[in-house]
Amino acid sequence: MPELPEVETLRRGLEQKILHRTISGVEVANPKVLKGQAEDQFRERVTGRRVEQIARRGKYLLITLGRADAASDLMDATPSPLPYFLCLHLKMRGQVRVQSQEEAVGPYHCISLFFDDQAMRFYDMWTWGEMRALTHEEVQSIEGLRVMGPEPLADGWDGALLAGRLKSKRTAIKPTLLDQAVIAGVGNIYADEALFRAGIHPQRRASELNAVEIMRLAGTIRQVLTEAVAAGGTTSEEFVDAEGQMGRFRPQVYDRGGQPCLVCGNGLTRIRLGGRGTVFCQTCQPPPDRV
DNA sequence: ATAGATCTCCGGCAGC
């Protein structure tokens, strides 16, 4: 389940491998991940372009594709064509790996972008993920990006910012943290981790958390994401980085239902909340009626 | 009107 740290790990890996390099060709093995974009248009927008920048917003990866022969702008008067943006989202099972051309193509291969000696390959077992080549305007019109909440690793992230986002939310804090319009990039793993570290029960009503708790939570969100980025993400499900390496972050509660709490030793509880599996410690995270 | 709930996409896997 790629979340902010996994996408950031991928972004850094891609920066090492494909930044300033030119796409010489494209293979579309499964057009489902183009999410409706015509295959011809995708090919046309990508082929011959050079990777100018690799950015992340929440769980989205945005790769700027400029013209390959930018130097020729100096020679003629024709305006440089506008850049396109390769817009990626891995959703649940998406993977991106940069492989040598000789390396065998893995299962669930959807798209390959070829650089001279390497191929950036997009794999997705469920094809929920997406990869499209969009204009600036088309990127701007993606609703999920337009309403995306603040980046928890950026300057300015603090308890006051989070408090403003939670004020009007009457649902439980856990599903609220998964709302990308509230906070960018947090998914199931890090929502459970941050709540555990903050000692906040996942069923507490978001709007009823006090200022101290919100400040603590803003801190643990940032802390857990920072640690996970440093560890190259978490490998649950299928996540691997651009080189196929597994993440080294070890969650304390996520996917540990029934196992002992690493702080107090009591068995961790697993419930479904807002349709999502949720793990917490009944002792370390006191329930709403005991707060 | 808007927040919140529900459905959808998909296939590996657990459990029987």
Added chain:
DNA sequence: TGCTGCCGGAGATCTA
């Protein structure tokens, strides 16, 4: 062995 149901990020579509 083979069936059934579970699981989830985020957009679409409902409902109160």
